[in-house]
Amino acid sequence: MIGQDVIARFTALLGEKRVVTDADDIAPWVSDWRGRYHGAAAAILQPESTGQVAAAVRLAADLGVPLVPQGGNTSMVGGATPPADGSALILSLRRMNHIRNLSPHDNLAVCEAGVILSNLHDAAAAVGRRFPLSLGAKGSATIGGLISTNAGGTQVLRHGTMRALVEGIEAVLPDGGIFHGLDALKKDNRGYDIKQLLIGAEGTLGIVTAAALRLVPAIAARAVGWIGVSSPADALALLRLCEAHLGDSVEGFEVIADDGLGHVLSHVPGTRCPIATRTPWHVLVEVDHGDPRDPTPADRLESALADALEQGLAVDAAIAANETQAEAFWRIRESLSESERAQGPALQYDISVPVARMPAFMIEAAAAAERAFPGTTASSFGHLGDGNVHFHVRAPRGTTDGPAWIAAEGQAINSFVHDAVVAAGGSISAEHGIGQMKRAELGRLSSPARLHALRAVKAAFDPQGIMNPDKLIPRPEEG
Known part of the structure; x- marks a missing residue:
């Protein structure tokens, strides 16, 4: 647990109103959206500018204090939940919620990380444009979180994931340095694409503070x-x-x-x-x-x-x-998803397979899971044009203790489903990220080359390991 002397240092830096220490105020932000992961944090840091984020990260680096970046806390894989031992602080971007610029002529919106997706939709519509990414959590999901998880949604078929919609990024790196990359350049050959490394990194390489996003004409x-x-x-x-x-x-x-x-x-x-x-x-x-x-x-x-x-x-x-x-x-x-939860305990999988194989996978994987785990029922829905399958395995009828069923059967079912995905040439994470839920499975199923590359990039950006610990990157014993 982080001591009060450390909290006092952050309070002196940011001011009392930007450091939340009341346990009741912190409580809603230390559990994930699905209620599967529960952590602890001595404080939530709430900077209001990129400069304040940079200052907080520099102090964290000096003190060796891990930080868990958080936006709307809508992660489906425990990606924004702090460790249970209280060893990290939450750094919330929710106060950085300004749309800095919105240009219908350039078809660009420059948004801070804490802007809620539905608010961007409304602002773009007011000038005859739209941001072509939508999902069920649009009323609480934030731009920074959507970038950090490379979110998809229902319009990927035509417009792509966040990787295709982000034209530029501003971010604070683990040493407190600010990456100024908001200029939406069509051609830029200065080596590694830092923007693309940060997209989908789940906050493990730095903290996205703002982005330039592509807009498209409003629907006639x-x-x-x-x-x-x-x-x-x-x-x-x-x-x-x-x-x-x-x-x-x-x-x-x-x-x-x-x-x-x-x-x-x-x-x-x-x-x-x-x-x-x-x-x-x-x-x-x-x-x-x-x-x-x-x-x-x-x-x-x-x-x-x-x-x-x-x-x-x-x-x-x-x-x-x-x-x-x-x-x-x-x-x-x-x-x-809401109705699936109401139906009873279930294991949900966000996976992808090649589009041509998706029809067969949806039928064959469900039948195979029901044979392998008698009493369960399996079915799926998904974005057919991009191969994204939301695959659910439900507990046997009459199961009343969902956590106990998941504890007893979950790992075996996870391995079964993920093995089927890999056999079909797919990915165990399509649009929700790895977080902590899928970290061990990523280690089990990834090639040594992929794991080496992931760990090398993480070590190069964040040698102290203070950025969103225990997310995305498999531990050594996990692969």
């Missing part, structure tokens, strides 16, 4: 469709048909198992199946147009779906008649 019109299909293979064929009809205006393409839809209908009031026919699998597609001179996207989507029905790729389909219906369709997708 959109069409949202719900399609019943017989299999994920038909869903993939439908995606290719839609791309042939609609080009790059296909912005989202989600595939959902029917049992996942059933969980939403059972647990989320006001939801209903958008089509009359319940099919084994469902597709949610969104088509967006930025040019008001184009034919309406609904007409073009209707033409594509008519072709799909004629070819037997679709069983039933509906196109939202208005924005209210469109939001209702998306509410089903965004409620999947």
Whole structure:
């Protein structure tokens, strides 16, 4: 545990109002969003500027005090939870919440790390632009956290992950030095791309304090469709048909198992199946147009779906008649994780496989898991266009002690699922990061070359090991 003399040093540096020491105020920030990881911290540092972050990091380096950067604390893998022994302080970026500049002419927004995603959406919309990344936690997730985990979301098919949307970064490195990289240069060949090293580093190489983010034109019109299909293979064929009809205006393409839809209908009031026919699998597609001179996207989507029905790729389909219906369709997708939790204890996996292998994986891996662990049920949903599968294995019916079931079966199921992912040529983390949840599995399944590179980069940036300890980088005994 960090002593009061150390806290006094940070208080003298930052001021009393920027150092939180009350246990009740700290309590909400020492557990992860899922409630699986619980830590301890003697204080939360709340700097309000990049200069204050740099000063705090320099002092931490001088004292050898580890820091856990934190934004909205929405990590799905325990990536922003401090160690349980109280050996680290939390450094919160939530007070750095200003949009420094928003230029519709340059299609850029310069945001501080603590800006909440939904606030950026609103600010961009006010000037006729949008930031094309969205996810269920948009009301609390912050820009710094999204960058540090290379977040994806439902629009990756068209716009890519945060790696594709970040044009520049400002960050404080582990020695307290400030990396000034906000200039959005199209060409820059000065060696290693520090920006890309920091994206997805989960705060282990430095603390992102601001970013220049790419904006795109506001949507002039959109069409949202719900399609019943017989299999994920038909869903993939439908995606290719839609791309042939609609080009790059296909912005989202989600595939959902029917049992996942059933969980939403059972647990989320006001939801209903958008089509009359319940099919084994469902597709949610969104088509967006930025040019008001184009034919309406609904007409073009209707033409594509008519072709799909004629070819037997679709069983039933509906196109939202208005924005209210469109939001209702998306509410089903965004409620999947919530309804899964309400269904009972489960192990959730954020994984990716090559797109061509995703349909077979979704069916075969679920069947294999149910055979290997009798009584469990397995199913999945995901972003079909980029190979991202959200794969769930649920405890046997009647299980009342979820933590006990996870303690008894979790490691075996984790290994089983991750081995299947690797066999399919995939990744054990698609968009949620490694954090502490997947650190040991990364060590078990990674090649010696990958592990050596990860550890070498970490050691070069952070030789004292003070940046977000025990996250992402496997321990020596783990691989």
